[in-house]
Amino acid sequence: MGYPKEKNFVVFMPREKIVIGNWKMYKTAREAASYIEELIPLIEGCKTKVLLAVPFTTISTASKAAKGSPVLVGAQNMNDAREGAFTGEIAALMLKEAGADFVLLGHSERRHGFGETNDFVQRKVVRALQDDLIPVLCVGETADEREEGRTEEVLREQIEMGLEGVPKEESEKVILAYEPVWAIGTGKSATAKIAQEAHAFCRKVLGDVFGKKKAATVPILYGGSVKAENVNGLALEKDIDGVLVGGASLSVETLAKIVLNCKGK
Ligand code: PGA
Numbered sequence: 603m604g605y606p607k608e609k610n611f612v613v614f615m616p617r618e619k620i621v622i623g624n625w626k627m628y629k630t631a632r633e634a635a636s637y638i639e640e641l642i643p644l645i646e647g648c649k650t651k652v653l654l655a656v657p658f659t660t661i662s663t664a665s666k667a668a669k670g671s672p673v674l675v676g677a678q679n680m681n682d683a684r685e686g687a688f689t690g691e692i693a694a695l696m697l698k699e700a701g702a703d704f705v706l707l708g709h710s711e712r713r714h715g716f717g718e719t720n721d722f723v724q725r726k727v728v729r730a731l732q733d734d735l736i737p738v739l740c741v742g743e744t745a746d747e748r749e750e751g752r753t754e755e756v757l758r759e760q761i762e763m764g765l766e767g768v769p770k771e772e773s774e775k776v777i778l779a780y781e782p783v784w785a786i787g788t789g790k791s792a793t794a795k796i797a798q799e800a801h802a803f804c805r806k807v808l809g810d811v812f813g814k815k816k817a818a819t820v821p822i823l824y825g826g827s828v829k830a831e832n833v834n835g836l837a838l839e840k841d842i843d844g845v846l847v848g849g850a851s852l853s854v855e856t857l858a859k860i861v862l863n864c865k866g867k
Contacts, residue, residue, distance in 0.1 A: 610734040616819035619650040620844035623851030631663035638667040644858035665701025676704035682725035694733035704736035720763035738777040745784035761807045773812040779846045785826025794835040801841035830859035
């Protein structure tokens with residue numbers, strides 16, 4: 603079992619459920635291998651796709667442990683340049699060679715903790731596609747922006763700017779993640795209703811970018827305090843194609859429960 607690959611790209615079927623675990627700066631390569639060995643039998647037969655965004659030094663070991671299984675491994679960040687004198691940075695080609703199939707881009711912790719701008723994120727999205735990595739573009743408003751009634755303005759800007767220069771035909775290689783900043787790592791997940799409203803808006807903006815028909819097939823994942831208990835309510839919503847899970851993905855049993863509970867209607 604595995605994923606259909608078109609050239610070097612993994613192709614997702616329209617609207618199939620996807621769970622991405624974001625390990626952030628946790629787990630060594632050795633820990634990753636035993637996690638993945640434990641995970642595979644726990645999710646056997648489940649149709650939901652499982653992706654793990656792991657630390658750079660873990661990608662190679664993790665992708666070997668996941669080989670032949672339905673689990674895909676990816677990175678949490680990259681630089682926008684193909685190569686160059688950028689001390690401490692990492693390029694898409696290096697991630698691909700290490701075994702990554704996708705990369706998180708513009709995660710809130712990068713935007714707010716490391717000053718990443720929409721422009722920088724956009725250049726990374728284009729680079730990822732050029733070098734055969736699926737970009738998972740992360741967008742989301744802060745608590746203040748929501749209180750000020752600016753949620754839609756912020757989401758539109760992050761999506762439109764982030765996807766600038768991406769050809770319409772490449773829309774099927776893009777994943778969008780809506781992660782309200784106020785919900786990340788706070789234990790305070792958005793309700794299914796709030797998340798669905800934001801996802802419907804994101805899909806509308808994707809329609810303006812790629813055309814309505816193509817926008818209907820772009821996976822939009824919800825992230826922010828997802829747990830085994832709240833995932834099903836979220837996944838039942840029309841425009842929620844899956845979830846991006848941080849803290850709760852560190853336990854293999856919990857991630858497996860989330861995968862099994864991430865079901866549509
Ligand atoms: P959380 O993180 O699930 O711990 O809230 C989500 C994320 O950062 O992607």
